[in-house]
Amino acid sequence: MMTRRPRRNRQSAAIRGMATETHLHPQHLIFPLFVLDGSNLRSEIRSLPGIYRFSPDTLLHEIEECMNLGLTNFILFPAVADHLKDTTATYSYLSENFYLQVARDIKSRFPECCLISDVAMDPYSSDGHDGLVRNGEILNDETLPILAKMSVAQADAGFDMLGPSDMMDGRIGHIRQALDEHGFTKTGILAYTAKYASAMYGPFRDALDSAPKSGDKKTYQMNPANQREALIEAELDTAEGADMLMVKPALHYLDVIHLLKENSDLPIAAYHVSGECAMLRAACNNGWLDFERAMPEVLLSIRRAGADVILTYFAKEFAGRYRGGV
Ligand code: PBG
16 A cells, blocks of 8 residues: 555645745846947847847846846846957946946936846956966956956946956955945945856857957866865855855756855855857757746756756746746
8 A cells, every 4th residue: 555645746736836845936036138339239149049239228128128027136248349358358447338337327227126247357358368368377366456446346336236257266355345445335246156167158258259369267267077166165255255156057057056055054146157048049949849848947947956046048038927936
């Protein structure tokens, strides 16, 4: 005789509803948005169908649509014209640059949203690296003051949280100190804690034209073979003042998300990166997978692994379908 029958808890939608362990709501999502200078522009990213680069005017419209769907969190990436890029990323902290300008516009129009920045040199660097390059080497300590200047300029523009994605050692503490010295004690830091040297960033680099001009990012981004090393990064970022810890990419690193969740009391974020979204989109556009079923399943898996927050290019589509959550 079978006394234990797990299927009893799966027999109706009502019972399955009670037995559901993991929920996902639009409030848990962060929507990455690409912005470029100009007006009335909305250009689709070839390798990420359904995702666009917006000029500031069309971006405001996009954010309004998202807010109406209950999506309140956005992370903004700038697509900078080549002639504005240099070796020291000077454009990144010019207070009149279009990225800081649009942040001011967004926060004055939608003060209730959470607007997150990207802190790294690559969108502004003629070398396409996240840090300062000298004789082919990515310099750590010389990069920190540039990141600090960029961070203070972003806090001044009104970003609620900053997202250092550069993986230089000591940057969280350096940025926290610079922010506090300038009175930006309320500006948070979403640290890219365990960011791997992954092949999954391809469509993102297409979107920003930000691929490294030489070499790769393996001397600063983490080795995909390593899990425990993420604990060292988490310990440092926490001690240096991070408000949330991120794992990136998400799907191929669910074990790392779980590990950080088990070992930290800070909220854990996971970045479902461009290549991971592109894989699913491509399979669905070919008719090989059903987007309606696969998309929520994929996002739930990231959440089940332990992510409190998920950055995903599917955020708007999720909110459009599941305003009340799944
Ligand atoms: C770089 C940065 C990258 C992403 C976010 N910030 C790419 C890289 O490290 O080359 C990738 C995000 C994605 O692929 O969606 N500062």
